[in-house]
Amino acid sequence: MSSPAVEVFELVKSYGSHRAVDDISFSVERGQLLALLGTNGAGKTTTIEICEGFRTADSGVVRVLGQHPATASLRPRVGVMLQDGVGGYTGAKAREMLALFAAYAADPLPVDELLAVVGLSDAADRPVKRLSGGQQQRLSLAMALVGRPELLFLDEPTTGMDPQARRTTWELIRRLRGDGVGIVLTTHYLDEAEGLADDVVVLHAGQIVAHGSPAELTHADSAGKIRFSARPGLDVAGLRAYLATPAEVREETAGQYLVAAPVTPQLLAAVTAWCARENVLAEGLTVERRRLEDVFLALTAELATGAPPGSADGGPADELSRRTRVIR
Numbered sequence: 001m002s003s004p005a006v007e008v009f010e011l012v013k014s015y016g017s018h019r020a021v022d023d024i025s026f027s028v029e030r031g032q033l034l035a036l037l038g039t040n041g042a043g044k045t046t047t048i049e050i051c052e053g054f055r056t057a058d059s060g061v062v063r064v065l066g067q068h069p070a071t072a073s074l075r076p077r078v079g080v081m082l083q084d085g086v087g088g089y090t091g092a093k094a095r096e097m098l099a100l101f102a103a104y105a106a107d108p109l110p111v112d113e114l115l116a117v118v119g120l121s122d123a124a125d126r127p128v129k130r131l132s133g134g135q136q137q138r139l140s141l142a143m144a145l146v147g148r149p150e151l152l153f154l155d156e157p158t159t160g161m162d163p164q165a166r167r168t169t170w171e172l173i174r175r176l177r178g179d180g181v182g183i184v185l186t187t188h189y190l191d192e193a194e195g196l197a198d199d200v201v202v203l204h205a206g207q208i209v210a211h212g213s214p215a216e217l218t219h220a221d222s223a224g225k226i227r228f229s230a231r232p233g234l235d236v237a238g239l240r241a242y243l244a245t246p247a248e249v250r251e252e253t254a255g256q257y258l259v260a261a262p263v264t265p266q267l268l269a270a271v272t273a274w275c276a277r278e279n280v281l282a283e284g285l286t287v288e289r290r291r292l293e294d295v296f297l298a299l300t301a302e303l304a305t306g307a308p309p310g311s312a313d314g315g316p317a318d319e320l321s322r323r324t325r326v327i328r
């Protein structure tokens, strides 16, 4: 059986006395995408750069395609898209840049086809410094892909891209994952992480504070909402009392009702059963679940209030961390 794309075990990295990465462990299988999330300074880039072989760890074990990340023979097997894109080569034309990278690969993708895939055919003969920020991002992605990597590191790949380019990039990323490429993605776009990731790691102050699939993380959080419209003035206290589980029930504006509670099939059935009993036609009934963005914002806001992640003081940060964490 082939080794995982990335294995990180008890990784620690400090800059002087500051622990930027503080004892983290995770792995990425081939054909899977792991999104590494966190606020500014959480330790994402440091972690990724250690995995890319650009930085050394203080302690812990990192294996990339089964090898030490600094192993020279890994280079052609790993694609890296850096945050600052194509900086340093800006005098060359886009096609020349990509051809240069292709020349290092044993079996490169055809350069013009790849330029077309990332939407740069029309800009292929333009000097890189004349490309827009989003176009430079696309070129940077093409440079990471040209060698047909088995593992791909994407550091904020769609920053600066227009909505259409973002969607095209997401499709491309999905296709690569489907072809068995392992992918590590950092992003501040939580819709991007939710839509693409098999697995999400949330870092805060160098530690993992949540780890699981987007579905696990969003469902582990107990908040949810049922909304419906009906005639104004329903007996909301009666509905609250009818439900078997504690729920907040309110008429938000005349005729618009909200039931806030962990949404289960039983809760939904109870709401509609009560409506039937009261001869109420609930119109436009919707179930809202929390998005990854809601979970992330709540988690980081709680952690920013002071309690260290995973602390055993039973405070709100600890409680939220416990609810959202799904450690493998």
Ligand SMILES: Nc1ncnc2c1ncn2[C@@H]1O[C@H](COP(=O)(O)OP(=O)(O)OP(=O)(O)O)[C@@H](O)[C@H]1O
Pocket: 015, 020, 038, 039, 040, 041, 042, 043, 044, 045, 046, 047
């Ligand atoms: N070369 C360095 N020397 C000293 N401190 C550093 C260095 N690189 C990063 N740091 C510090 O380490 C911590 C983690 O930084 P890192 O760049 O890994 O975070 P990040 O999660 O990638 O942040 P961002 O989202 O802003 O890119 C931060 O406090 C940062 O200031």
